Amino acid sequence: MSTKTIAVLTSGGDAPGMNAAVRAVVRGGISYGMQVYGVRRGYNGLLNGDVVQMNLRSVSDIIHHGGTTLYTARSPEFNTPEGVQKAANQCRALGIDGVVVIGGDGSFRGARDLTHAGIPCIGVPGTIDNDIACTEYTVGFDTAMNTAMEMVDRLRDTTESHDRCSVVEVMGRRCGDIALNTGIAVGATAILVPEVPYDFDRDVIQRMKFTQKTGKRHFIIIVAEGVGHTAELAKKIEEATGIESRATILGHVQRGGSPTLRDRVMASRMGFHAVELLDQGIGNRVVAFRESKVVDFDITEALEMKRVFDKDLYDVALRISI
Numbered sequence: 053m054s055t056k057t058i059a060v061l062t063s064g065g066d067a068p069g070m071n072a073a074v075r076a077v078v079r080g081g082i083s084y085g086m087q088v089y090g091v092r093r094g095y096n097g098l099l100n101g102d103v104v105q106m107n108l109r110s111v112s113d114i115i116h117h118g119g120t121t122l123y124t125a126r127s128p129e130f131n132t133p134e135g136v137q138k139a140a141n142q143c144r145a146l147g148i149d150g151v152v153v154i155g156g157d158g159s160f161r162g163a164r165d166l167t168h169a170g171i172p173c174i175g176v177p178g179t180i181d182n183d184i185a186c187t188e189y190t191v192g193f194d195t196a197m198n199t200a201m202e203m204v205d206r207l208r209d210t211t212e213s214h215d216r217c218s219v220v221e222v223m224g225r226r227c228g229d230i231a232l233n234t235g236i237a238v239g240a241t242a243i244l245v246p247e248v249p250y251d252f253d254r255d256v257i258q259r260m261k262f263t264q265k266t267g268k269r270h271f272i273i274i275v276a277e278g279v280g281h282t283a284e285l286a287k288k289i290e291e292a293t294g295i296e297s298r299a300t301i302l303g304h305v306q307r308g309g310s311p312t313l314r315d316r317v318m319a320s321r322m323g324f325h326a327v328e329l330l331d332q333g334i335g336n337r338v339v340a341f342r343e344s345k346v347v348d349f350d351i352t353e354a355l356e357m358k359r360v361f362d363k364d365l366y367d368v369a370l371r372i373s374i
């Protein structure tokens with residue numbers, strides 16, 4: 053049996069499923085005979101000593117809640133060499149042998165720095181954006197896509213009643229995955245993503261006109277956050293087609309809500325994998341999901357990887373959205 057002490061924190065933007073990941077780390081750690089601390093408000097909690105000892109019941113009734121019961125934060129102080137040293141010293145003072153960091157790329161940079169300062173860290177990808185290169189999946193992505201789909205379904209009712217065009221912006225920062233998948237799921241006439249340059253006339257107006265000729269009377273256009281200019285696009289569409297067009301920016305509603313089954317299961321698997329690595333004394337790794345398996349990568353190598361956009365799926369969307 054191990055006698056290690058580990059800590060878990062959530063950092064950066066929150067995502068549905070983070071609680072399921074925290075639960076997996078706490079229960080997984082205790083099952084390995086570890087002591088587990090919960091750190092509140094990301095790296096700030098390490099700096100301020102906002103740390104609580106967790107037990108099996110500390111994480112009861114949280115698997116189905118969105119947000120993060122450990123709270124999250126962005127910590128400018130930690131993002132300095134002095135801040136990292138201070139956090140490492142706090143960990144040593146508390147007897148913490150390793151930390152699981154649930155968050156995005158920024159949080160993993162922090163995890164790498166803390167590892168270099170002597171505290172082995174494991175990153176678990178938690179962000180709705182699915183924008184972490186080393187993994188095909190990030191915790192929160194599925195819930196966010198389903199929320200976006202549900203919201204657009206609601207919009208469609210009114211778009212259809214009025215023969216309008218709805219131009220809907222979904223989240224994802226520089227990554228078009230939410231837009232692409234939501235666009236397919238709602239039958240969007242056009243999907244604009246930052247990974248694929250678009251020609252307004254060819255990729256929006258001509259597509260709308262073609263489907264209009266075949267009898268279509270209302271339109272959904274999905275715009276990724278990384279493309280932006282959604283209100284302007286709606287105006288230009290109305291000018292070019294004469295079809296009344298409305299812009300809707302879904303915004304942070306996509307970050308909330310009860311996590312889907314997929315997010316709960318992925319978070320549980322990834323959180324547990326992080327504990328297994330720390331149990332073996334391994335640090336500086338990011339947990340990832342590749343080809344249906346939970347794997348892990350060196351944090352520095354993971355941060356250098358380039359995301360690959362699913363062009364095949366994009367082509368499917370183009371072919372069937374007619």
Ligand code: ADP
Binds near residue numbers: 126129131165
């Ligand atoms: P995310 O993890 O969602 O990408 P951020 O980029 O806001 O979110 O990062 C979250 C926190 O991680 C930051 O507030 C900071 O404390 C820490 N962090 C980010 N980048 C670095 C870095 N280069 N070095 C050390 N810590 C960092």
